[in-house]
Amino acid sequence: MRYFSLTKINRINELRLPKVFLLVALFLLISVRSLGQPTADFSVSSTTVCSGLSVVFTDNSSNITGAPSYSWNFGVGSSPSTVTGVGPHTVTYSESGTVTVSLTVTDDNGPNTKTKTNYITVNTLPVAAGTITGNATVCQGETGVAYSVPSISGATGYSWVYSGTGATINGTTNAVTIDFASNATTGNLTVYGTNSCGNGTISLAHSITVSSLPVAAGTITGNATVCQGQTGVTYSVAAITGATGYTWSLPTGASITAGTNTNNITVSYSTSAVSGNITVRGTNGCGNGTVSANYVVTVNSLPTITGTLSVCLGSTTQLSGSGTPAVTNPWVSATPGVATVSSSGLVISVSAGTSVITYTNNNGCSITATVTVTLCFKTLNLTSVMLQGLYNGGGTMRQAFDEFGTAHWHDGSADHITVELHSAIDYTTIVFTATDVPLSTNGTASVTTIPANLNGSYYITIRHRNSIETTTAVTIPFAGSIINQSFGNPSFIYGSNLGVSFDGHYLIYGGDVNQDGAVDSGDYPPVVNDNFNYVSGYLATDIDGNGSIDSGDYPIMVNNNFNYIGTAHP
Numbered sequence: 001m002r003y004f005s006l007t008k009i010n011r012i013n014e015l016r017l018p019k020v021f022l023l024v025a026l027f028l029l030i031s032v033r034s035l036g037q038p039t040a041d042f043s044v045s046s047t048t049v050c051s052g053l054s055v056v057f058t059d060n061s062s063n064i065t066g067a068p069s070y071s072w073n074f075g076v077g078s079s080p081s082t083v084t085g086v087g088p089h090t091v092t093y094s095e096s097g098t099v100t101v102s103l104t105v106t107d108d109n110g111p112n113t114k115t116k117t118n119y120i121t122v123n124t125l126p127v128a129a130g131t132i133t134g135n136a137t138v139c140q141g142e143t144g145v146a147y148s149v150p151s152i153s154g155a156t157g158y159s160w161v162y163s164g165t166g167a168t169i170n171g172t173t174n175a176v177t178i179d180f181a182s183n184a185t186t187g188n189l190t191v192y193g194t195n196s197c198g199n200g201t202i203s204l205a206h207s208i209t210v211s212s213l214p215v216a217a218g219t220i221t222g223n224a225t226v227c228q229g230q231t232g233v234t235y236s237v238a239a240i241t242g243a244t245g246y247t248w249s250l251p252t253g254a255s256i257t258a259g260t261n262t263n264n265i266t267v268s269y270s271t272s273a274v275s276g277n278i279t280v281r282g283t284n285g286c287g288n289g290t291v292s293a294n295y296v297v298t299v300n301s302l303p304t305i306t307g308t309l310s311v312c313l314g315s316t317t318q319l320s321g322s323g324t325p326a327v328t329n330p331w332v333s334a335t336p337g338v339a340t341v342s343s344s345g346l347v348i349s350v351s352a353g354t355s356v357i358t359y360t361n362n363n364g365c366s367i368t369a370t371v372t373v374t375l376c377f378k379t380l381n382l383t384s385v386m387l388q389g390l391y392n393g394g395g396t397m398r399q400a401f402d403e404f405g406t407a408h409w410h411d412g413s414a415d416h417i418t419v420e421l422h423s424a425i426d427y428t429t430i431v432f433t434a435t436d437v438p439l440s441t442n443g444t445a446s447v448t449t450i451p452a453n454l455n456g457s458y459y460i461t462i463r464h465r466n467s468i469e470t471t472t473a474v475t476i477p478f479a480g481s482i483i484n485q486s487f488g489n490p491s492f493i494y495g496s497n498l499g500v501s502f503d504g505h506y507l508i509y510g511g512d513v514n515q516d517g518a519v520d521s522g523d524y525p526p527v528v529n530d531n532f533n534y535v536s537g538y539l540a541t542d543i544d545g546n547g548s549i550d551s552g553d554y555p556i557m558v559n560n561n562f563n564y565i566g567t568a569h570p
């Protein structure tokens with residue numbers, strides 16, 4: 001066996017073999033082949049197809065000898081899957097992916113098969129879009145609001161659609177942003193995937209509510225004139241379209257007590273509130289609406305009450321109100337049973353207690369003051385009250401003794417007296433009595449329990465356990481709170497009914513042991529009996545007050561009896 005190669009052929013040439021020999025040999029080789037098996041081949045109308053659509057296969061086989069037969073295999077997901085006959089054949093594909101197709105041609109010289117691997121690419125539509133997520137409510141003018149949908153299998157693109165107006169969608173992927181114009185409207189957002197085979201199933205609608213600002217507030221209604229301290233004042237504005245809340249602005253010192261954030265509010269004005277404007281505007285999640293016009297409120301200042309608010313029962317107090325009083329009922333007493341008040345503010349006490357007095361000025365603003373009516377007392381100071389029985393000379397008296405020879409009273413007084421105030425109209429009417437009033441050894445006594453409502457003029461009468469009832473010459477005025485009265489001169493005493501001492505002091509007569517208004521025979525028996533029985537003690541029969549009834553008690557009684565001494569009064 002010899003090896004052939006070009007170099008060998010060259011060598012053959014060199015060996016001078018004829019070239020024609022080589023050409024004949026090659027011709028024979030080709031002829032044997034062309035006279036043998038057929039050559040299978042085919043083509044297709046399109047090597048890519050969408051699922052459910054068809055392509056057409058055409059036979060392109062050659063070198064056929066005799067009557068050929070054809071056997072086609074169109075691969076996975078094809079319909080028909082296999083077929084015989086030369087074709088052309090229309091084949092539909094239903095499964096995505098790549099498909100291998102083969103054709104076998106058999107003729108008189110035998111079979112030949114042509115296989116084209118992954119020849120056909122079958123595509124499908126994108127899958128259905130899922131659920132869109134993103135804000136369901138936005139505001140007009142809001143930009144860059146994000147929306148997205150889960151990635152759609154098979155999609156090469158995303159088509160977003162908004163049914164409202166004024167929305168600009170930015171992006172073409174599964175996540176976009178939307179700019180809502182200032183006039184954007186409510187609508188539905190949808191999306192579907194796209195690819196070369198077409199559009200996937202559209203998503204469910206994602207509803208987007210595009211909110212606008214509340215409309216401008218209307219006109220406020222309510223009290224335009226109020227008083228400081230006034231409460232329960234209502235203001236309102238018509239419901240504002242689109243508002244979910246209401247923002248009110250009030251004058252300084254005013255505050256909302258009810259209805260906050262609504263279109264009907266109740267306002268309280270403090271006692272220092274000032275005039276100002278009320279405004280309101282609607283609010284919602286998108287912001288504030290246009291504010292209302294100013295509603296001007298005049299806050300009138302409160303009047304004041306001046307004057308003494310405490311008054312003694314029986315007295316009056318004059319109150320004054322600032323400014324101009326109201327035309328009707330400027331002054332009102334809440335408790336007339338305690339005090340009444342006149343239209344000029346004069347408070348007249350009626351009984352002990354308190355009453356709220358209200359003053360109203362011509363603005364209708366009121367102020368109150370509480371008047372207290374108390375039971376007050378006056379003081380009556382008596383001087384130069386000298387009891388004849390105890391008179392000790394030099395304008396002083398001894399202390400009345402008891403049976404132990406010591407002062408009966410432990411308060412340092414000479415003795416105790418009774419002081420009466422008698423009516424100026426009818427002396428028998430006693431308007432006030434004070435008993436057990438200590439009388440000092442120098443003749444002074446004070447009565448501190450005289451009701452203040454005793455404002456008239458009265459006779460003052462002094463009684464003592466064995467002295468003559470002695471009364472002032474005239475009625476004494478008790479208008480003031482302190483009344484001073486001397487009993488030291490006959491001109492002060494009714495009927496000038498005073499005795500006079502050995503040293504020139506005037507004395508209330510003694511010796512009326514039985515207190516019948518006269519020193520007479522009726523006073524003797526008790527003195528005589530007590531004297532006879534050696535009685536001692538703090539007794540009316542002890543005229544000289546030395547603690548025993550004895551001969552010293554007779555002279556005053558006898559002398560006054562002799563002089564027909566008796567009481568003198570109106």
Ligand SMILES: [Ca+2]
Nearest residue numbers: 512516518523
């Ligand atoms: Ca008598």
Ligand SMILES: [Ca+2]
Nearest residue numbers: 542544546548
């Ligand atoms: Ca005596």
